[in-house]
Amino acid sequence: MPSKQVTNNDNALYTTSNGAPVARPYAAEKIGVHGPLLLQDFHHIDLLAHFNRERIPERVVHAKGAGAHGYFELTHDITDLTSASLFKKIGNRARTTIRFSTVGGESGSADTARDPRGFAIKIRTDDGNLDWVFNNTPVFFLRDPAKFPHFIHTQKRDPQTHLKDADMTWDYFSQNPESIHQILILYSDRGTPDGYHNMHGYSGHTFKFVRDDGEWVYVQVHLRADGGFKTLDSATAGRLAGENPDYGIQKLFEAIENKQYPSWTVYVQTMTPEQAEQFRYNDFPLRPVGKIVLDENPQNYFAEIEQAAFSPSHIVPGIEPSADPVLQSRLFSYPDTHRHRLGVNYQQLPVNAPVVPVANFQRDGAGTFVSQGARPNYQSTISSLTYRSKPYADTEHKHELWAGHARAHLHEITELDFEQPRNLYTKVLSQSDREHLINNIAEALGAVKSTEIKARQLAIFAAVDQGLSDAIAKAIGVPTVQPLVVASADEAVPLKTNVGQTTVKVA
Ligand code: HEM
Missing domain, CATH: 1.20.1370.60 (Hemocyanin, N-terminal domain)
Incomplete structure (x- = not known):
């Protein structure tokens, strides 16, 4: 983890970026005492030039947030639902990072603004990173992405008045x-939740949990805060927005420093494809799976939280996206913005890098940390340094037969809404x-x-x-x-997998 890279007591000398010790950090080289500066003073130029490049684009949405590290632990067997390696053995733990956020405000905006909250989770499994990019509400504003x-x-600023x-x-x-x-x-x-960690999280979309034999179910993931969902009334939220705009960041940091580790119980709600065919609202019970605990504050916010890149398309074998159009559009959108925000090698940044080796044909580009050594950059028959492929299960997903003409379809509103x-x-x-x-x-x-x-x-x-x-x-x-x-509910186009029409209890 990046937090282990620097210790407070590593006896570091003050240096330039190439590691050369510098005796006097505040002194710039000049001609005489008052004279003009010298271009040869690399320390000074290095300092200014890096400073000028400190800012990266903030997230286009969810710019303000807070985060921490911890773990996911499997507490219940769900091998009847999925073959994902994370869920193989009760007691299995995986390092996890969570970033909470508001949605509409800039990175300096108030934590207590009325807004949905983002609840983005990166679970480092032994089959790659699983990101759960959730919100604190079970439904969403739209179903046409x-x-x-x-x-x-x-939700943002007017183009003229700003x-x-x-x-x-x-x-x-x-x-x-x-x-x-x-x-x-x-x-x-x-x-207006009371802080970032006193709230539940919901996948909103359904995902598919898939077994090696090809059987699968639709799944909604719910994270229920063990301390309950605490809220603020509007007057308190408004007052805090002025008095302490970083209220949520502070509460999270202090809870962890005081060893009051925030935790959530993870549940799944499942629906078979057959049940989805008749779907209106059934009561699908919550089935416990595991827990998530946050027990470590970041050492460096920028490196470990700002640079974290979560995407619903960062998934692992045993979990697949459903056909929900909003989810499908998100699968593209996040990695695209990560390449813009963090660069093409964003997955190599320490907070994003999987704990398992990455072996593929992606090479080079700005900010390459891991070049994959001498491994061939194509499917080689002559090199011994190649990669192994995961055994391929040739299974069809029943109930997933898509056919039709390409068309721009807009879902109409009905009484069902x-x-x-x-x-x-x-x-x-x-x-x-x-x-x-x-x-x-x-x-x-x-x-x-x-x-x-x-x-x-x-x-x-x-x-x-x-x-x-x-x-x-x-x-x-x-x-x-x-x-x-509006039209009657009978005219609704069923959207079995969609966040706009999911069966969830808000209580
Ligand atoms: C068409 C629908 C959506 C699109 C196109 C979209 C797009 C985006 C983009 C571009 C970001 C910035 C990511 C970054 O800079 O790293 C973002 C952040 C985020 N979105 Fe969405 N979003 C959509 C709907 C949703 C929904 C339905 C949820 C939750 C169920 C969600 C949860 C989040 C969260 C939690 C973040 C913050 C991630 C972080 O902390 O880094 N979004 N979204």
Whole structure:
């Protein structure tokens, strides 16, 4: 681990970047005492030139965050579900790094902002790195991935004013009613967790857990914080945003320093492909798998957390992506942005490098640390220094037969989109949760200038529950509106694998 590279007591001499000792770190070479500087002073030039290149692009989303190291430990047998090596033997442990984040703000923004939280996990298995790039909410804003950059733009700054803009945000939400379930979670107090580590994590998407014989199931992964999901009310979150914008980073760091190690129990929810065929909402129980504990703070934030590169496409044999279009688009997006943010050899950075040897035909490029030595850079028949291939299991995945014409398809909104939000509002939330939700929404929607946007969004709330919509209308002082009219649920195109329509309990 990178944290072991430098110790506090290694007797290091102060040096230039080529390791040459320098006696006086603050002294620049000049002609005389006041004279001009000398170009020959490599120490000085080295220092300035490196300083000028310290910044790398921040993440385009999830720029603000905190992270730590620890381990995953398998506590239950799930070999009936997957042949992944991580899950072979109870007691198996793997080094793990987690980075938590907010989504919309820049790297200096407040930790207590109302936003979903990222929950990105890198588990270093003996079959390569498994990244679980999760959020703290079980659903998502959209199911057509082409909407993602538009949506994110509306959460960020206006191109002209360079301000966050409530009209922009709610213009998007009110035009894209499939976001309603996520909005109700976001504007409940779940939208302002108490620190980064006091919250649950959810895969959102389904993945496939696959056995060597080709049998597979859809899986959602849930991480439940052993200390419970703690939240802040809007007033406290707002106050902390001003008084201590780094509240979440600080709480995580101090918890680990004080040996109050944050931990989560890992569960899976499984659904067979046959069950998916009839899927509406079944109650799929949570099955325990293991635990994750964070017990080590990074020694160096930049090296070990900022440079960490998580991707849903960093998976291992025994786990596969489902056909969820949003997941499929993410499989491309993350490594692409990593190459931009960290360079083509981002997987060689110590925090990202797998603990197993990497043997392939990728060579060279900027920042190559591991050249793979003399191993041939093509499939050689003459070199003894080649690689072994994993035995190939020639199995077909039943229920995975895709055929059709290429088409640009946009999923339409139906009554199905409102069933789970309605259940959340009327059955899951307590009376006080509902009051907070209404106040939190009123604070945000009340800041919108456009009466059209407000009315359009109120119609979406009314399609969830007329009482909810009317209470918000009253709180922001506008007329009540009729529910948005949508097609019946029977016309919904089933999206068995999609984050927008998963069966999850938010409690
Ligand atoms: C079309 C949908 C999505 C796209 C295109 C997308 C794209 C991105 C991109 C480009 C980043 C920056 C990564 C980096 O710089 O390393 C990111 C970060 C992240 N995304 Fe997404 N995202 C999408 C949806 C989601 C969903 C549904 C989840 C969770 C279920 C999620 C969780 C995260 C997390 C946790 C991070 C931060 C990773 C870190 O801490 O380094 N994203 N996303």
